[in-house]
Amino acid sequence: MTTNLGSVQAHYASSDIARRVLAAVGGAGAPTPDTLAPVDHFHGGGLASTRELANLLAPHRGERLLDLGSGIGGPARWFAATFDCHVTGIDLTADYCRAAEALNVATGLADKVRIVEGSALDLPFGDENFDRAYSQNVVMNIADKPRFYREARRVLKPGGVLALSNLAAGPAGAPYYPVPWAASSDTSFLSTVAQTREELQSAGLQIVHFEDTTAKTLQMRRAARLKLESEGLPPLGPHVFIGGRLREYQINVSRSQEEGRLSSIEVLALRPA
Numbered sequence: 176m177t178t179n180l181g182s183v184q185a186h187y188a189s190s191d192i193a194r195r196v197l198a199a200v201g202g203a204g205a206p207t208p209d210t211l212a213p214v215d216h217f218h219g220g221g222l223a224s225t226r227e228l229a230n231l232l233a234p235h236r237g238e239r240l241l242d243l244g245s246g247i248g249g250p251a252r253w254f255a256a257t258f259d260c261h262v263t264g265i266d267l268t269a270d271y272c273r274a275a276e277a278l279n280v281a282t283g284l285a286d287k288v289r290i291v292e293g294s295a296l297d298l299p300f301g302d303e304n305f306d307r308a309y310s311q312n313v314v315m316n317i318a319d320k321p322r323f324y325r326e327a328r329r330v331l332k333p334g335g336v337l338a339l340s341n342l343a344a345g346p347a348g349a350p351y352y353p354v355p356w357a358a359s360s361d362t363s364f365l366s367t368v369a370q371t372r373e374e375l376q377s378a379g380l381q382i383v384h385f386e387d388t389t390a391k392t393l394q395m396r397r398a399a400r401l402k403l404e405s406e407g408l409p410p411l412g413p414h415v416f417i418g419g420r421l422r423e424y425q426i427n428v429s430r431s432q433e434e435g436r437l438s439s440i441e442v443l444a445l446r447p448a
């Protein structure tokens with residue numbers, strides 16, 4: 176099974192993203208990674224989830240990080256500003272890359288965050304290039320996950336680590352579609368928690384930390400669903416660039432997780448020295 180990259184791009188395509196994000200956030204001074212955070216972290220849990228991933232990744236000042244599937248660049252800017260790192264983000268969706276570049280300039284971070292348009296399955300980087308890598312809610316679009324992990328391993332320096340936070344297949348059947356990453360099962364590729372472990376190991380990565388976070392996040396998911404159902408979308412969120420369809424997407428993720436149709440995981444894997 177191969178990913179239809181064109182269909183993935185079509186799902187995410189949007190226009191005039193940076194202008195809409197900046198207008199929504201408003202404020203007097205220049206935007207910062209923190210003021211943009213309610214909108215530009217495009218994954219469940221938003222900035223809180225990125226902070227949790229950062230605790231796992233534990234980057235050091237001056238290191239070179241790689242963000243696989245960087246979206247409109249919120250996590251990349253936040254990592255660069257918080258840890259004084261250089262972050263390279265790669266993303267398949269041209270509209271997101273252009274938005275990320277514009278927001279890098281608006282936040283004064285263009286010299287610390289580089290955006291490359293391309294596929295994480297075919298990284299345009301040399302071997303052993305990055306100290307650390309991370310990816311949030313991207314592998315659900317990837318059919319060939321061993322290849323995704325092999326590419327991440329190849330570009331990591333020996334001793335470098337990859338942190339992952341994403342959704343996985345649950346034990347109770349397919350999720351309800353549409354979801355934020357896919358309109359239907361055509362572009363959604365979900366491994367189980369156990370398969371994820373095997374895929375990482377088969378790509379030559381060593382598991383350092385592996386946590387099924389489903390139970391831990393269930394309350395938050397349920398509360399988010401009830402709020403979305405009763406009050407609708409909040410003033411700020413990724414719907415600023417995705418549109419009102421995000422409400423249905425998020426409700427479906429929550430319902431699916433509550434019914435055991437989706438699991439969530441956090442992983443830290445090492446490229447052995």
Ligand SMILES: C[S@@+](CC[C@H](N)C(=O)[O-])C[C@H]1O[C@@H](n2cnc3c(N)ncnc32)[C@H](O)[C@@H]1O
Nearest residue numbers: 216217218244245246266267268294295311316
């Ligand atoms: C749900 S968004 C998450 C964006 C970002 N990681 C974040 O947390 O804000 C998923 C992203 O994965 C990207 N993506 C999907 N397949 C990809 C691939 N093969 N290579 C690079 N990016 C990909 C999409 O373009 C989209 O920006």
